[in-house]
Amino acid sequence: MMEKFNRKYNQLILLLACFSILASCEKGDEPAPEFMETNLAPFSVEFDNIIGDRTLTFNNTAAPYTNAAGEKFTVSMLQYFISNIKVATADGKEYAVKQDSSYFLIRSSDKATRFAKVRVPEGDYTRLTFTLGVDSLRSTMGIDKRTGVLDPAANGDHDSGGMYWGWNSGYIFFRFEGNAGVISDDANGDPTGKKQFKYHIGGFGGYAAPTINNIKTITVDLTTAGIAKVRKDRQSNVHLFVDAMKVFNRPNGFSIAAHPNVMFSDYSVNIAKNLTTMFRHDHTEN
Amino acid sequence: MMSKKQILIIFSLCLFVYACKKSDMVQEQVEAFLGFQQPANFPAPVYKLSANPVTKAGFELGRSLFYEARLSRNNTVSCGSCHIQSSAFTQHGHDVSHGIDDRLGTRNSPPIMNLAWNKAFMWGGGIFDLDLQPVAPITNHEEMDESVENVMAKLRLLPKYTTLFKNAFGTEEITTARMMKALSQFMVMCISSNSKYDKVMRKEAGVSFTTQEQQGYMLFKEKCASCHSEPLFTDGSFRNNGLSLSPINDQGLYTATLIATDRYKFKVPSLRNLKYTAPYMHDGRFLTLDGVLEHYHSQVQDLPNLDPILKNGARLGIALSDEDKSKLLAFLATLNDETFINNPALAEQ
Numbered sequence: 001m002m003e004k005f006n007r008k009y010n011q012l013i014l015l016l017a018c019f020s021i022l023a024s025c026e027k028g029d030e031p032a033p034e035f036m037e038t039n040l041a042p043f044s045v046e047f048d049n050i051i052g053d054r055t056l057t058f059n060n061t062a063a064p065y066t067n068a069a070g071e072k073f074t075v076s077m078l079q080y081f082i083s084n085i086k087v088a089t090a091d092g093k094e095y096a097v098k099q100d101s102s103y104f105l106i107r108s109s110d111k112a113t114r115f116a117k118v119r120v121p122e123g124d125y126t127r128l129t130f131t132l133g134v135d136s137l138r139s140t141m142g143i144d145k146r147t148g149v150l151d152p153a154a155n156g157d158h159d160s161g162g163m164y165w166g167w168n169s170g171y172i173f174f175r176f177e178g179n180a181g182v183i184s185d186d187a188n189g190d191p192t193g194k195k196q197f198k199y200h201i202g203g204f205g206g207y208a209a210p211t212i213n214n215i216k217t218i219t220v221d222l223t224t225a226g227i228a229k230v231r232k233d234r235q236s237n238v239h240l241f242v243d244a245m246k247v248f249n250r251p252n253g254f255s256i257a258a259h260p261n262v263m264f265s266d267y268s269v270n271i272a273k274n275l276t277t278m279f280r281h282d283h284t285e286n
Numbered sequence: 287m288m289s290k291k292q293i294l295i296i297f298s299l300c301l302f303v304y305a306c307k308k309s310d311m312v313q314e315q316v317e318a319f320l321g322f323q324q325p326a327n328f329p330a331p332v333y334k335l336s337a338n339p340v341t342k343a344g345f346e347l348g349r350s351l352f353y354e355a356r357l358s359r360n361n362t363v364s365c366g367s368c369h370i371q372s373s374a375f376t377q378h379g380h381d382v383s384h385g386i387d388d389r390l391g392t393r394n395s396p397p398i399m400n401l402a403w404n405k406a407f408m409w410g411g412g413i414f415d416l417d418l419q420p421v422a423p424i425t426n427h428e429e430m431d432e433s434v435e436n437v438m439a440k441l442r443l444l445p446k447y448t449t450l451f452k453n454a455f456g457t458e459e460i461t462t463a464r465m466m467k468a469l470s471q472f473m474v475m476c477i478s479s480n481s482k483y484d485k486v487m488r489k490e491a492g493v494s495f496t497t498q499e500q501q502g503y504m505l506f507k508e509k510c511a512s513c514h515s516e517p518l519f520t521d522g523s524f525r526n527n528g529l530s531l532s533p534i535n536d537q538g539l540y541t542a543t544l545i546a547t548d549r550y551k552f553k554v555p556s557l558r559n560l561k562y563t564a565p566y567m568h569d570g571r572f573l574t575l576d577g578v579l580e581h582y583h584s585q586v587q588d589l590p591n592l593d594p595i596l597k598n599g600a601r602l603g604i605a606l607s608d609e610d611k612s613k614l615l616a617f618l619a620t621l622n623d624e625t626f627i628n629n630p631a632l633a634e635q
Contacts, residue, residue: 142337143417143463152421153434153462162433166421168412168542207414208406211543266544 032124032229035093040119041232045085045128045240047116048282049078049108052245056108059179067248069255073180073197078108078244079161080174081134081149087120087228088127095120103134105149105163106242115237125228128238132216132275133173139204165202168264173214174201174275176247182257189260197256199247200263201272212264214272218279226284237285246278247271319345322402325479327487327517331402333416333474340471343453348472350450351465353634356440357420358386358430365423365469366634368395372627374559375399375476381570385429392428392534394570397563399556399626402474405522409552409568412542416473417466434462441465478558478626479517486620487517495620502617509604510557510614512595519557519621525593526550528586528602532569549591561622575618579611 033039049056051065056075064072082104088094096102097118104116116130138145146152150171152164163172176199183189183197190196205213220240222228228236248254252270262268319342322335338344351357355364368383369375375398377383383391393409407413413422423429424437438460441447448458455464485493495503506514515521524539531550539548552568566572572581586596586603596603606614626632 140414142334142415143466144337146463147461151462152418153438156435157425157433160433162425164421166418166425167408169414169418169421206543208411209543209545209548211545264544 032089033122033231035089035121035123037095037121039121039232041122041230042235043087043118043120043125043228043230044235044237045082045116045118045130046237047082047106047114047240047242049106049114049242049244051075052243056244058109065245067245067256068250068253069248069257071180071182071248071256073178073256075176075178075244076196077161077175077177079155079163080106080132081163081171082106082116082130082132083134083138084129084131085116085118086129087123087125087230088129089123090126090223090227093123095123099138103138103148103150105155107155107161109161120230122230122232125230126221126223128220128222128228128281130218132218133202133214134171134204135215136204136213139170140207165264169207170202170204172200172202173216174272175199176244180256180260182255183260184257189257197260198263199261199268199271201268201275203264203268203272212266212269214268216272216276218276220279220281222281222284225281226286228284229286234286239282239285241280241282242278243280244278247274250274250277322474323477325477325484325517327484328400328403328479329517331474332405333402333470335402335474338417338467338470340475341454343450344455344468344471345475347447347450347454348468348470348475349632349635350446351469352472354441357424357432357437359432359436360386361440362386363430365398365420368423368429369398371629371633372562374478374562374623374627376563378562378564381565383429385426386431389428389431391426392536393568394565396553396555397559398473398476399478399558400518401476403518403522406524406553410536410538410541411524411553416470417463420466420469434465438462438465472632476626476632478623480625481558481623482620483617484517484623496616498613498616499620500617502613502615503620505610505613506617509606509610513554513593514557520554522554524548524551524553525595526589526591527552527582528589528592528596529567529571529581530585530587531589532571536569538568547591550589551591557618558621559623559626560618562627575615576611579606579614582606583611 054065056078059074059076061074064074066072084102085097086094097120101118105113107113134150149155152166156162163175165172178197179195180197181195183195185191185193201214203212203214205211222238228238230236252274259267262271322340324331352365355361357364363386368377368385370377377395380395382393383395385391396409401416407416407419408422413419421434424432424434442460447460451460451464452458454468482493486495513521513525537549539551560575564573566578572578582604583606584603588602
């Protein structure tokens, strides 16, 4: 009898303990700490790549995706640079992540790369801003400043995921490749017969004379889907959906058959505009 | 018993040995590494030497890398394959460069010469920093067809490079920046500044132009110097010099800028060392200097973006009599620099 009571008592304590842990996880009510640029805490942005209503899977020939033009396609590569992350509070306090720690290459083939992990001051943030691509200043810096994902030797060669144009010094900001049956086998499509599409979007504005500038700044309002409460004892994570279907659809809709390969060209400017519509804030984990 | 004659022979041999020893010492002094030296008649370099000062060890590493065939996919092609010192670091006799697997490029190998004064690289531009230039030939399908990452992986296996990188940069680590900076250190040291022209300009004792060379120099200043400006004999700009369109329709600078007015513009090449660098133009279409001069005299095409200098009213190009051409050729010959193409420090060791 006593044993039974003890067991019940123990279970109660366990339950209470669980509640108290849960309660300590509940952190909505505490006031935002005073904004101090030196009071840094972990913060991350998660780039969760999707295609329309579906998750991203590679070379899914059994169930290809369909764009607004009605073309069926599969995806073999999706990767892009994210840089210059900034956050802002409701009362207008802004913080830009230190330049040298603010370059990320999101590669959908490697789930570990989906987070841009940075440090920002403790605070409640209602707005997130970042660059899709590599800013022009960094694009013209000396070789010593091109380390990590910015190393021209990093990420493989041109065929295997490289994100650097050696012939026209600059980074590929956004690289999206796959296959679509609508692509012709001639010089206007893919003469190798593999029916591949390749979109390598870059162009930072030029060294000497102004050239195409496809650097895009993305601003995400966090007030609807959840502000980021950055504190030292936890990991605030802004979870974005990045919808690659938007590459084809808006605002400058195009068909894969008409433009199966777009790299450093005037047409890339149209596609770069579409890229700004890919990012959607789904929720924030605080 | 030694004869007088034998003694004399031994004595003279001793003298000879002594003389040799002395000249070795002199040689050593001459070869002491001086680093980057700006020639007295040259302007300040464009390349930021303060960010990458040339050291003996860095230069030697760069030289090894320049002549390293492992920079190519199948270890057959080095920088020196298409940039041959005896041809003033061009690929003499090839209209367009001949790279890996006998693949042909689309452009003529430009000289590795006075690059510290270059603002932009490649015939069609696109590269503005010497430290980033080697990425282009290493990764180009027709040239070396390799990745920089894989080049470094191959170098890391060789004790020779472990030592060379350590000497140059303090540790054994091989990085893109270190590799590129070493290559730059070698390339900026490829300075051609000892032609007869240079000696005349520096008023070195006993050197002067002949009458014909002097007349050619005057003609040059009148008809050529607006683009091929002294003392580098290029102003570093990109211009359309009226070449008829090539079968592959190479659009030059336009490809890198997508600016319509850059169509068919190519980098103005230096006129130094022309004796060693035939054929001429971005696609090596002219086999001789006579061919080049005739182009300017009578073959300039009125294509989009033709340089205004080559269009005076209805007259296209630059009027040159046969006598003018002889004089110009005599002057151009004073720009050949034998010490440059024979400099042992720049040769494969």
